[in-house]
Amino acid sequence: MNHGCKACGKPASKRCAGCTVSTAWYCSTDCQRRNWTEHRFECCPRTTADHLALAVRKNLIPDDLQTCEDFGFARAFSIENKSSLLGLYIGLIERLQVSPKKVRQWQIEGTLVENIKATFSALPAHSRGGYYPWFLRNQWVLDPRLPAPRNPANEMLTRGWQYVRGRPNTDSPDRIAAETSSWPEEKRACQFLCNLILSQMHPSPELDIWVTFGFCACHDEEDERRLARVYTQLIQSGKCTFEELYRAYQTSALIALFNSKGLRAQAESILHLDEVLKSSPRVFPSVCYLKQLVMAQGEGPEPIPSVTADYGFINCVDDGETTLLKDLYRQIFALPRARTDLMKLHVACIQGKLYDYVGRLVKLQKRDQKVFKRLLKNPYPLPNV
Template sequence: MNHECRECGKPASKRCASCTLSTAWYCSADCQRRNWIEHIFECNPRRNINTSDYLALAVHKNLFPDDPQTCEDFGFARAFSIENRSSLLGLYIGLIERLKISPKKIRQWQVEGTLVENIKATFSTVPAHSRGRYYPWFLRNQWVLDRRLPRPRDPVDEMMMRGWQYVRGGPNTDTPDEIAAEMSDWSEDKQACQLLCNLILSQMHPSPELAIWVTFGFCACHDEEGERRLAWVYTELIKFGKCTFEELYHAYHTSALTSLFNSKGLTAQTEAIPHLEEVLKRSPRVFHSVCYLKQFVLAQGEGAEPIPSVTLDYGFINCIDEAETSRLKDLYRQIFALPRARADLMKLHEACVQGKLYDYVGQLVKFQKRDKKVFKRLLKNPYPLPDV
């Protein structure tokens, strides 16, 4: 049997001796070392995994860490905006990849309480013109890592005030409590629009934990980059004044967001996001269950249950225990992480309604022989429905 190196894709003849993972093949010791950043989480390491491993993985993948303790230790939990978290990640990328400071050393600084001082000392050895843009950001925002420094005003209140200024169409003198009191009488749709405005005007966008991640179409985006592009479309509308709050609310409430985009000259930007129009055409009330499936498997945190249509349509009803539910979630999460050329939201939906989930998923993910029987059972659903 031919095997591919997990790191470079070349023919491989060496297998990781520390674990039983059938795909842990490598062509060389160098490739195995480079892949260890990822492989450590599925292997049987001789030491306990710690937050430096999660930080290394985040830097390697250029993604925010998803481990809560890592976020707490290295400032991501305090950096409340996407812009701040992106700049903080850029700082660590510079330290680790450019300046060759090991994640283990950075963790040692954090444990000793000298992280801020050592970051400054490290960058002081680099000529000022070569320090990049993230170090100057860090000097202005040391409160992210230094808890002795005052944090800026409550970010939730800050976000609300930014959004409320847009609602009012200009400066206002309302307090956060007064704003909350007025909004308590609003419809759910109007409150959803306000939440979107709060985020967009704070240089953020919805995450899968929020209902508006689906209802404003972010679930149609393939990845974080796609979500940022859609956030920019809403930024054009909201921050740059292409429409009023009432226009936005009316379009959202009447399932006319696509028409609003088109009327404001944003057709090209939205057409570049596959299936956005399909997702939004009946928003905010009706969506294909695949949208909620994606939200369910990508949302952070444990304990959430899929909505009934996802449970029935995508096989969770077949799971006999939490372990099988977790395996099925991991499978769909793996599919949504595939390159856009391979993974298609609406093709997954079509496979679902045709009762061909196993066949479609099998084209995207290579099942191990021992797993085929399990996933064939899990990926069954009652479709296609019989003609009446």
Template sequence: MLAPHKFIAFARPPDPVDQHQTSTFRRSRHNPEPLNSSSLMVHYCKACGKPATKLCSACTSKTWYCSSECQRSDWTFHIFDCNPRRPIDSSDYLALAVAQDRFPDDPQTKEDYGFNRALSAENQIVLLELFKGLILHRKVSSRRIHAWRVNGTLADGIKGTFEILPVHARGAYYGWFLQNQWVLDRSLSRPAHPLDAMIKRAWAYSGGSPALSTRPYIMSSIGAWPHTKRSIFLFCGAILSHGRPNPMEENWVTLGFCACHNEESELPLAAIYSEITERCTFEELYTAYDTSSLIALFDAKGLKTLHQQIPYLEDVLAGSPRHNKSVWNLKQVITAKDCRPDVPPLSIDYGFVNCRSPLDTELLKEVYREFFGLPDANPIKLHETAMRGQIFEYVGGLVKIKKKERKTLQRLMRNPYPLNDS
């Protein structure tokens, strides 16, 4: 990253406004007249918010900082408001995307740094994480990344940065990169179809013959398997390709990704599954999944400490793949774009059966979405209160509900519980 522009030094004579403020202050010490508050101006650091006395000397945006350190830390953002000594290029937009933890919006950046070539949202997420590792953790500047790209050595630069680390410290994102270098190295050809590679990896893991590894043959072979075995087979293909289930998929619930608070917190669970494929056979993994004993398998393979760091994972996997609480289907409905909420028991348990219009459905989904977005959201408590018929009382105590929507939500959140035991 280009070094930030120089500050106006502390010793520089104040501008006319500062001179006026200084003389006003001096007069006030000997004059009982009140100060004119409009003439006193306090500036605040753009980076940390503390009072600031240094003005960026290279731009007209009147940007203030309290220290050189704050200016340097804010340069990734400030360069777009400043007057840099060089043209802004796609590496600056890449650094901005990394700092904001989002995909780049700039079309040239997406083209230069592989986001247009990554074939799925999952691959784009991993690619962004790879660049986050470079810029945030390995402290590689955007200028160096820019130089690598211009010189045609971007892939080599990434490998040189990560391969000086011990193997265990390189991370899953680097493993994905080694298998998908074509995304950044245009001299390498794009795979014919990404699903082919995923299925072949799962086929090899399940013990299939390499000589009979065409996609049509594999799909024909697994067509006779039980549903749960086909499901875990396709999941293994995704995990072995450094992916994970989409919220639209059944596996997102049955394999516990619904227990994670957000997309980022799904990554440790994906790492657990990646590790378990190294420590057990496909048949062991399938059997554990089919008999609701994945937690026992994790424990037996030395992964207990890791899985215990994921709240509610044990609750989900204890019932998978056949008997999950409906609250996990509720979370899937509000996370995935096109998941339908009108399927029992979800629709009955959480009030969607009471909806009279699409507006009712969207209102109910939005309130549940706000609930699951809370940092301390407790899905198990939500399920328990639903079984007691007290959803509105519980959710209404945690989520701010507009006065005009209270009666509607009270009606929508009714359910037939608690059931009469007699």
């Protein structure tokens, strides 16, 4: 059986001797050393703190059951809550430099909630990030003494249904589900967005509506919250009815709707939002689906054919190379706003210049250049017909 190097994707014949991780194969000692920063957290992890550290490092919700139990992921009922909880730990461990061992100590002592509050409240309010306010509203996720919301999915559904109907809701969740089951997919997508927005949430990359309502155009979480506020002003403030929202979505006229409701400036603050939404919900540049593929938590969506061909995944010979390519694109999307641009990546793709463009953004190790030059080939530019 052939194995790909965990660090560079090249054929590998050496396996980490200290653990049983099935993907811990390397082509050289140098690659093993280079990958140790990440691999040390999965190489025979001793405590749930190690699993949490690995999740933070990979920006992925932990899959270890005891870690989920210890650090609140098991109580979080939705992917949005789990993603927000992960964001809180990323801020705590990576940005504020609180060690996973210390976080584990707080958890054992039963002081996790109090110490998270103390750590973040010591910062100026504008420096605490967006996940800390979410945490203050949802402390029940980490404190089992506090009751979880009653039937949170039903409460979310009921909130959205009141807006859909334009009147106080008296329908049961079963009655709502029965009525909406016959709706067109696009109408149900609008309802789902309303459910989230009216529950002070917004779509995450695991959801199709993260693309179709333009959240894929956002550079970072702050941008996503800004776009969510645009939809909140439409929906919660009563600027438009559900039928207006649905009609605009169905006819690729969301930007026109924003403009007509006095939200032009807020929408224009999201770079390329108009380009992403101009043909929504049916046609998008493949770079939108690429971003969804690499930013989704866990397994995430399967790559659509255009992403596979356009962005090099068709060239991957094994899972190691697929992971390597995903990590590269994830690194690009995480670059500062001034250095990365969704549509410039799209243009480089259709010009057949992915390798050149990526090389200007990310310093590729000399030993990795050959493999990336192969992976980043695509069928573009297409010959003139």
